Amino acid sequence: MSDTKKMKVTYEVAPGDFERAGEASSGIKRLLQRIGIPAEVIRRIAIGTYEAEMNVIIHAGGGIVTAEISPDSTVIIVSDKGPGIADIELAKQEGWSTAPDYVRQMGFGAGMGLPNMIKCSDKLDIVSVVNQGTQITMLFYHVDKESK
């Protein structure tokens, strides 16, 4: 990619569709692989996006995942019109979860989603209004942290 070139892709995440959960993350991962981003960076982006995608399916009745890819960084924006998060600081705590039991049986809903998104990304912003929706913006620099 040249310095001025940016790419943007958008995926719609269907409500409650656990069979397709992860398709947006998978599509973004494949795109980043084609561009030639380091595998460690792609892995962090894929995991962060997947956690957000699962949250949207579990809690928000679907939403939109957008990836803005620049030469040096990727920004993932995940937005929904769901119930919102009443206490964001609480949601950032490991182990805090409001996910129903059927989600836990699928191996999710352990209250690790938002903490893991914070861990994977270089910067995370969250804007949430109760009964209106939530928007999570994650910034990832294309820097391989493992080989440093």
Next chain:
Amino acid sequence: MINLNQVCSKLDAKILLGEDQLDREVISACGADLMSDVLTFTKRKTLLLTGLTNIQVVRTAELSDLCAIVFVRGKLPGKDIIEAAKANDIPLLVTCYTLFEACGRLYEMGIKGCPHKVFADE
């Protein structure tokens, strides 16, 4: 170096997918039914042992760049799960050992846990 073929023998495992990938190196492993933990704590190329057989296991392995999946307690995944793994080049094994026993057998071979330990500030 330990490869998938040796893992397969040690676990008396049946290969559901990836017969041609048995030379893949296995450096570390993780035993879990909680995919949230797998997504949070594992590193690339980790072998996953699990009792869950749903589509999220394959997604987790795909997005986390895991080495392969071993289903424990003889649990067989559905055709759709096998197809999803095939599309993503993820070998699938099934063993009749329990999760604890299967992990113990691999540890005995010299495969270490990934992560070894989780610290409170991680």
